[in-house]
Amino acid sequence: MALVILTIVIALLQINSYSDSSVIKTVPIALSALCLYYYALKSNINTILALIGQNKSLLFLLVMILIGNFRSNYPDQTIGFTISRTISTLLLFSALLLAIRYYVYKRGFSVIDIVANFILIPYTIYFLVNFALWISGVTLKESVMTEEVVNKEAVLLSYLGLTINRVQFPLSTGLNNYAVIIGAIFSISLILLIIIQDKKYKLLSFFSSVTSLSTLLLIDSRVAIYFPILICFFLKLSKNSNFLVKITPRLFYLVILGPLFLYLFVPLLAYLPFIDMITRNSEELATGNSRFLIWSICLTEFFNIKPIHLVGYGYFGHYGSGVSLEWADIFSTWIDGDLKTSHNTLFTILFDYGYLGLIIYSLVIYNTSKRISKFWNINTKTSLLTFGFISFNLFAGITETLIGFYSPNYFILFFLFLFTEMVSNSHKTTLSQTNYKPVRTNPLSTAYSTLVTTIN
Incomplete structure (x- = not known):
């Protein structure tokens, strides 16, 4: 377990970003590879493939993000850096998936155990x-x-x-x-x-x-x-009502309806008497801290339908499309204002991965939410924890970009949590199927009982 924790900590610290030493730069990759090798020896490849096969949408999302990385529009991003980042991501995520599966299946860890330790x-x-x-x-x-x-x-x-x-x-x-x-x-x-x-x-x-x-x-x-x-x-x-079970599968609506919610709700907050205590100025609420202006520019781009919108422009698609130049003035007090994102996960997905990417991301959120609802009464603690994380991800994603390499450490957190939920609920399903024993009955006895019931 210490190896997994160390591997995650080193990945979060991003030590390869602060040194030109080739030795230091290889430390995160070497640790991930060691962790992957260690837990691969303890795993059955067929069960891993079956696990992935049951949750294809999450795999497609990861592949989509990595492909988008090769289609990067970020200035001066070299092919060497792109390959290195792709390899390190694959090694880390593979190691984490195998480690989580080992501790859930072999050591009986709950989601709470995994979340606390990893x-x-x-x-x-x-x-x-x-x-x-x-x-x-x-x-x-x-x-x-x-x-x-x-x-x-x-x-x-x-x-x-x-x-x-x-x-x-x-x-x-x-x-x-x-x-x-x-x-x-x-x-x-x-x-x-x-x-x-x-x-x-x-x-x-x-x-x-x-x-x-x-x-x-x-x-x-x-x-x-x-x-x-x-x-x-x-x-x-x-938490003790059935309301949460009913609304959980509908959480994915926030992916698309989130910006509309902010458009309608936030300006109304300006009329609350205590609101001045928690805002920097009146314009912050009136314009959504300038986000409404940015989103209007984004809507104009996607109202003019283009073939490229199906798959997106690749990583930093807002910059590659030239659209971010229209809001660069808003970030005049920031360095590289023309590279700033739309501050919304929905629009970032559309710019980078297109409508296809939006469908895949929505499926990931929907499938996760559906599993939460399905196992709510069986595994309430896991469902509460997952509901809380997904809710935060969706609400925070309304005003921030929470997809891909824009925030590498959130990228790790997102997949780490969903891997944990996926493995745990897959294990619950396996156990329920294993423990199911059909009742064997004698056909003659069944026929006799039916006849007696009919006569009576």
Whole structure:
């Protein structure tokens, strides 16, 4: 297990990005390969293929993202870097899938065990390393923001009497990318701590919650704080009713309807009396922090139907299509403003992978949601945890890009969680089929009983 945790932590730290040493650059790939080899020896290839065959949509999504990487529009991305990233991703994800299957099938681990050990522990270590580097004054990456963006006061901390500018942590490429990762971990930790109330991992979930919340306050990402709290509040109210079972398969509607929800709902918040306390200015709500303007440009692009829209433009499709040049002025206070995404998962999928990609992504969300609903009464704790993660992914995806390599560490988290859910519920299905024993009856006895019943 230590090997898996170490492999994930090294992948999250992205140490190959901070050194020109060929030895250091090969460490993540070597660890993933070692982990894959170790758990491949403990696995049956036929059962792995059967597992993948039962969940083709998730495999198609991964393949689609990797193909999109080879069709990259990002300036100066070399073919060597593309091949290296593809190999490291395949090795890491294959190793994680085999490790998860081993611990679920062979060691009897529950989803909570896997999530605690393979998600909460590695990601909390990652956050703590970032904290330590920031406190030490270490800078590893060039800031993607100008001083005008960085030198803004953290709103929520100001109400606690603390005057601190927003923090960009050393291992993060930007505020929002890092915030959604922490927000997802905050959601998982809160659900374990408050909703499931798992005693085994109570201390871990509490520590992870505190670490996540502290980081989000310093980043000043309010949405990544509000969503986990609201999701937990909703689960607390309805976890014992059948309402969740009924609405879960319909979660995938948020993939498409999410932006419309924000269009209609957010401007109404401007009329709430306390809203000034949690926003930086009135324009932030009126324009969705400029996202409404960007999405209008995106809609114009996709209303003019083109053949390329079927498969998309490839990685950084918004830039390759030339559309992002129309909103570059909005990001004038950021470096490389013309490379900024649409800040919406739906539009990013359309730009990069087209309508075909949108169908595959929607199928992944639908199939996962359907399994949650199916196993709700059998495995309620797993269903609650998965519902919380998928809900956060969909709501946060309304205002951020949560697909592919735009946020590599969220990319890992997304597949790591879905692998865990997929393997666990597949194991439940296998067990239920194995334990099913048809009742053997004597045909003559059955006929006699039927005749007696008819006469009577």
